[in-house]
Amino acid sequence: MIPVGTNLTRKNFPWSTISLLLANWVIYFSFLESDIYTEFWIWRYFYSTPGDPYPWQLITSMFLHANFWHLLGNSIFFWVFGIFVEDKLGWKVYLYLYFLTGVASNLIHGAMVGIFMREDLFIPSLGASGAISGIMGIYLYRCHYSKIKLLISFWLPIRIQVPAFIILSLWFLRDFMGGIDTIRGIHHNVAFWAHVGGFSAGLGTCKYLNYEIQARKEKLEFVAETTLEKSVGYGEGITAAETLLRTDPDNPEMHLKLARVKSRLRASAEGKDHYEKSIKLLLEKDPKKAMEAFIEFWNKYFSVLEPKYQLRLSRLLNKSLYFDLSAHTLQALIESNPSLDLYMEEAYLYLAKIYATQLERRDLARYVYDKFLEKFPKSKHREFVERLIHRTSTE
């Protein structure tokens, strides 16, 4: 069975995976037609030979492949799992762990040969499969909740989806049994202990780096993302999102998702609350998105936020040429908020300005200015407003 993808989505472009794949293919084609002198040189100094080792062989052997099919098989597995592991870990940690598990796989393979199959100590091994098994181990730890898309065979193009923990555990078991076979003297042309070693190194590394916390979080995010947008059966997603928000209450995306799902059928206090939190948090991180969320919120609840946030939002709406909406939200703010603080002063003045300049409703602007003078008789802007009223009345 050939893995062809997963049900996860990436956020970043997999530069490191592509670079490593490219390096492998370039090296393969560079030495494809090499003469016997070069072949001997590579075999002697760059393949990993446990019984007669050079330290650099632990790395160089990872970039050498026996034939086209060997490289193609490794490339498919690397692409399917590598891109998501890179996405989760970031390129620096990803590359570090790729080489770390690759070297560990070669060392474990050597040690197993040294303990159980000493007569094979001088048989060289090559290929990136140890490091790729390491990446698969990391994938199992971090993305155990995902599903792997499998092609039954090249000749039978039927795709099935299997939970990652089942298929990866089966692959690991197959490699382990293959390793036992080699100990029992059954010859295989595969370094099974390198696969087992790499996979175990990947899992062990994740454990040591406490990746289970992130894995749990990513699982909840995944469940929330995949189920909250469904029209039915989104209860699991709500639970996941609420659990996530308990540990990370400042996650605007999750608040927004939860707000949408809780406001889907009818307006609710919970939905409104999540919208408000999401918009407030987004205002700091991504004002444009905050404005979009606010439009959704307004359409559903016809309500405004506290003056401090609402003023920013109304300004954003105005800048984005939503003049009417900006004016309506300020109007709603003025009507709903009886307090007479500086924010409210600003709300009056800004609303009047929109009426006067963008909507060309001088009557309404005059009305707002009058109200302003009435409400804030001691404002420092009073003189300025009076001058404006005087100028408009003489015009």
Next chain:
Amino acid sequence: MIWKAILQYKQIIFSRYTHLFLGLLALYGISSIITYTTPLDKITENLKRYCYTGYGMKMPLFSQNIREIEYYREKYKEQLGVLTKGLFNYDKKDEAQAYFVANGFLYDSWQENENHSYLLAKIIEKGVHKRESPEEVRFDYLILGEKKIVPFSEYVKGPGTGAFVSAGEKAIYLYKDSLEPLLRWYFESLWVTESKASYHFYGDPLSYSLYRDLREICEDIFIKRHYMNKQSAQQTFIEEGFRVFLPTLLSMGARMAVDRNSNFPSDYQYLRACLTGLSLNPNHTMFYLLKTERLYTFSPMARKGWKAFSQRLDLTSLDKITLEQISEMSQSIFNSLEDSP
């Protein structure tokens, strides 16, 4: 500034990624200890590659790649020169033999049917054997096992097809490897099948032959189950089994020792040795193995002798063949050979 640098270093040292790197270094150390190979291992491996590339050059299968094989052989020779520097001169057979004997191995090389043949095997036992009939002969023998480099004929025919005996310059070589894998394989299958009665051994001709030769040991181990521990049972089966076949091997060796200085071709010498062994100390297993093995013979005399051997005593009625019949048949073929006394 310095404080900031110290803090940065501290952060690096206490980082879990650094710990992982240190763990990898520890693994490197452990793996290096486990995979450590002695100069003898390295020399043996290089010698093996050197000898086998030599065999490869003689095989028609690789005739297309003769230039590559030659180049590889040359490189292995270079490496062998580097590895043996200060220990012995590889080109001098005596020096090489002395080095390997000091390490418990026998090294030999000779010309065999226009091919250069090599042998490197562990010396299990050394001894002197004296026999007065049919001819008086006294010879040194070596019981060899764990062949690291097999002779050309065995290399061509594949594993498990080695001779029972051969003649070296100074001693006769008796190969434990020619019987041990067989004993091991049959032990495994009989142990697993838990044979409860003698008829359980009649399943295949070879296990039946083994049972007839090693009746007491088989009954002790497989039927009466005197050994609860598999490992000790296996060891006993192999050691005792080999002891049963040793007299035949020594008789073969005695003939080899007598014929050593004759001008007979090596495969003809081997035929004479086998016939002598089976006539003086007959056994069912070696008889069956020699009857069923595809022997590659070059000399017409040997071919004629083996043909006679294969035609006499029908294997389809194996249970009716007795040791006396094997002995008589072997003796009569031996007597019919042109050079027989």
